[in-house]
Amino acid sequence: MNRNISLITLNQFLTNTADSIFQIVLFWYVYHQTGSALSASLVTAISFTIQIFLSPLIGVLSDRYNPLTTMQVSFGILGLVGVIFAPVYFYLKSLIVIYIYFAVIIHTCCMMLEGSSKNRLIPLFVGEENVVKTNGYISSSGNLASLIGNSLGGGILAVISFAGVMLIHSGLYFLAAVILLFLIKVKSSQEKSEILVTELKAETKKSDVKLKKPKFFQEMLDGFKLLKSNRPLLKLVILSTVLNIAMLNASLLVVLVSDQYHGTSTIYGLFNMFGIISSIVIGLIIGKLTTKFKTPTLFAVGLAISGVATVLMGVTNIIAIGILLNMLVLASGAILRITFNSFMMICVEDKFRGRMMSLAIAISAIIVPAVSLLGGYLSDKFGVGIVYILSGSWIFIWTLFPLIDKDIREINLGIKQKRGEFAKSI
Template identity: 25%
Template sequence: MVFSVLRLRNFRNFFLSEIISGFGVGMSTIGANWFLLDQTNSTKLIGLMLSLNVIAGFLVAPLIGILTDKFNRKVIILWTYLVQSIILIGITSLLSISGFKIEYVYLFAVVNGMGWTTYISTSRSLVQEILSDQDYINGNSLVEISLQVGMFMAGAASGVIYKYFGFDFILIFNATAFIFSSIFLSKVKYNSITIDNKEESYRESFKNGVRYLADRPKIFFLGVVAIIPLASTMMFNVVLPGYVSDTVGGDSIVFGLSDMFYGIGGLLSGFIAAPVAKKISNNSTVILFFWISIGILLSFAFNSYVLVLFLGSVLFGLSNSSLRIVMNTTLMETVSKSFMGRAMSVWMAISLIIQAIASPVLGLLIDKFSPGVGFIALIGLMIIGFIIYFIVIRGVKQNQNTKYVRTG
């Protein structure tokens, strides 16, 4: 049963920490998108903001991967939350004193990008440390549930809070959420893995991490497939504001509710992905949810109704989150714990490159044509992920058949 791992006190505290931080991050991310659209009426600038977000994450990814494999992963997360809280309070003060300046929103995007990259690399590596192998699928399901519960609550509340209290309040709320999240995370007690590479230079440690993946192309490409649903979700946030405003004719509340329904789908994935994978196999589950995701994006491209947007957001959240659960479990079962941080940083860097290139292009296309074009581009990305996965598993099956023939 999915909730069986909550009997473990360490994972229970980690789970609560994830919900709180996810709520804060979700509130500020949704709020920043709508705040910038409100102030500038430009989807192109939202794309640029996301580009700064991902470029900042890309630049710190190699360092974060090395630190994750060299030092205590929980401590890294705690320091990240503390620094983000201080900077968010500083940005709020600047907005209160001098009013809207686009540089302040871009500073938020840079800090958010660095924090998100650190979170992905360290939190997934920490889950791998505090759980046993047989609990990975349930643990990943609950991690996704915690993230989506936070995002779900943020989506439900952010539009209303932004409309009546403003973006300043949302930033302070995010800073406070990080502090409370840190309290629960600090209660996680575990024996950290033995670090064998503490004496290595940072350069040598990075080279060894890259070499680890280069010697294992199957693992590398599985990791690439795993980050494509994440990249498509981030890019979905570039398309969504203009889509809600222009195509569906909604406001900040409709925008927030769309994110809320995506969160509901992500929440459902925590209950559905593991049982489906056990019933029809991991490979069939990945293929199934790739096609569901592609179908939903296609329906968005030709839709102009709010109800279809809400229903589609549920299914899109369900499919993308299920893909992440199954793929992250596969990676945790396959990648050595001592290399997990560096491996995740490489995959995050690739995801960020995709987003950095695609986000401004999406913004320009949407401003010139329509948000529907943005969804067509996302379909192309998901199809690429499906093709890579199909090639990898086909190669694995061929190798297994060859070995069977030789030994038979």
């Protein structure tokens, strides 16, 4: 069990290191080529647009096949994207911008497949009683990797070429795929876990009897029906969708630090570094938080802290205070993200988990492309501080919703951890 948790955590570290290198190099190139906040926001808009339209399809794929296999295929494709980038960079520079946008699309699709498959894999290999703890570990590992990746990406970019950075990024993805080969399938003490592990083994066995699978569209439609029937999860997805209106400030931290705080790239690095450190701390203690506090309380406190801190970031121009506020924003975001992901892993049966995760992504992201572009426009027009104030105010408005909604009030991850019991399946 501990071996699997360690391997999954290491896999997440490698994945996030590669992903952060990709993101920082990409945003750096786009922003400094155009000098426009709107152009930087366009990359986010493209990524979320892909999520909206393709997430349901990718969710069906992740449920149809062995999660280990789909994760490894995803890492392999992501690695190839960086390898192919090298000849494009050196010999086809006129096509480099087109290839970058193509890479964003492929990267988004593969990361969605990897994420959906990972949500299936974790409960099967660590047991549902360890889901919150494992999610905390991989969150901390991922945030540490992002910190290292941001530093490595910028540093390596200054020493070697853009193509060299992408090759390093590819090597990390290939290594992440290899790590998964060392996972050991274990049986949980709970009867249902034994059934799920058996189902996973059955998926990997070759059989002379070909089972007739439901039609692709029907499987996707089943996912919508199941989401509708699970009211607590549906309410959380709706809340996430509404809160994403606050993503006006998506990708605008660099603009805030530069324009409002008059900071250098070093100051921007400090904002990221301390923010990620706060997320790492939350990841390490989230298991204890979910046993001591009710889940709706964690949601409400996370929203309140995030909202107030975001507003204040748009008001102040003192660097030290801005760094502290950014730490609070990322820490509260980690609480919300880990709690939501853990609940989804526990409350959804394995064979539907990929579809449910992908549907949650698609639905919650539906407003993000337009909102992120609007945020970039408002920042160029009225100043980035106004965008942060609007975003934080919107988040704070929804603070009490988790406490007053009867379906969300029923969620309690702490009990599931203490008893090691399975949640009622859909």
